[in-house]
Amino acid sequence: AQSVSQHNHHVILSEAASLELGCNYSYGGTVNLFWYVQYPGQHLQLLLKYFSGDPLVKGIKGFEAEFIKSKFSFNLRKPSVQWSDTAEYFCAVNAGTNAGKSTFGDGTTLTVKP
């Protein structure tokens, strides 16, 4: 069964710092990868996704993620965070014969200090 690991449970940064959140998955075949974000008091929403093509994908609000197949990773990055990026971030993978099933990581809480 597929699984997703997010290594950082809570990250605290100052504004303008660079961000990288780790995401590793366990599946050897074709995968579709997603990062979702949940701002305080709001719904989960999509930040970006990868399903084919350029392994470096860009999403909303200046976020990007790089799919590295050899490392089974899909890390999320942002060069300069803002206070408004404070949120919980979830990595998700769809894979295998049950491609419609999304498996989520346990999330990383990002706190950005003004």
Added chain:
Amino acid sequence: EAGVVQSPRYKIIEKKQPVAFWCNPISGHNTLYWYLQNLGQGPELLIRYENEEAVDDSQLPKDRFSAERLKGVDSTLKIQPAELGDSAVYLCASSLESIAGVNEQFFGPGTRLTVL
């Protein structure tokens, strides 16, 4: 465009009582998901519908949980009887799937269930 609607937003019940959650997906979305989210964890899929057919209910505890999606639109998730460990947030999501697993899911606000 209206988003995914869920009701109620909050529910407090005593153990052994029944409870039901309702979800109205985004218009035209053929795929509907119910997730359970415990505190500090990511969403875990309970059941996935494609139109009115439950295509993945392997994680649904069928002894006490049931779901339906009549006419392939609205959906209801029921727990009977509820147990203390069922306290969690129940999320509904929908997507327009032409190829399974490619398109994003749109999430509702969730129902926070507390079982006393």
